[in-house]
Amino acid sequence: MRTWAWILQRASGAVLVFALGLHWVVQHHVSPGAEITFAGVHLKLQWLLYLVSDVLLLAFALFHGLNGLRTVILDFRVSPSAAAVLTVVLVLVGLGALLYGVPPIMAFLRG
């Protein structure tokens, strides 16, 4: 589990550099971009690559962030049972945030 947590943290981090870079550039620097509007986001999400990268960004960022938080907490040498509870809680938080985060993207997509 520790090895996988480590490898997946690196892999998701590498993906995030690109997905987040694209997210930032598209949201702030691609016209209509001076002001972010619902209509503008709707238009941008029609671009399939951006839609896919935004959904991946949501999933990978949640994994990377929560797995990172787990690493930080485990560095304080918590007991194995506490670590197990922590893992379950973080998985639930991640799944909850994912389920909360996908419908808005679909709402923008529909317009």
Place this chain on the structure above:
Amino acid sequence: MYKPRGVFMRNPDLVPAYLRPGMWGWILHRVTGLLILFYLLLHIWVIGRAAVSPQAFDAIMVTLGTPFWRVLEVGLLACVLYHGINGIRIILFDLGYGIRVHRAWWYATMAVVVVLFIIGAVHMLMPLFAAVVSPAAAAAGPASGGTALVAGAGPAAAALAAL
């Protein structure tokens, strides 16, 4: 010298005797990571609440365009730039590249972060300065300074619309 206290007593690796550049790099990576996670959860929540209708979303975006939130967003840029670029350094170390020159690499990382941050921060805060220097001009054109950095913004939007 400082003495480890509380939960920091649990792991001696967390409290080295001296804070060298590599340790500062590690601390900054953790702090920025936690701040970005906090922002991410807030971002998902705010966008989820805002996306209920175009009117609600656009109203929240106007609020987030005010100076207070713009300045916070510049802080987010600093955290993300550092965490991302230092993250690339960490991945390269794990692959076995650059460990012998890790200190030089740390300074190079900071240099790249600072340069990109200054470019990004100036660009993000430009509309605010424009509003202070010339309120009338800023009010007349909401796009003033906003899209100036990317010269190809117009064609890019056209290409986007075509897709």
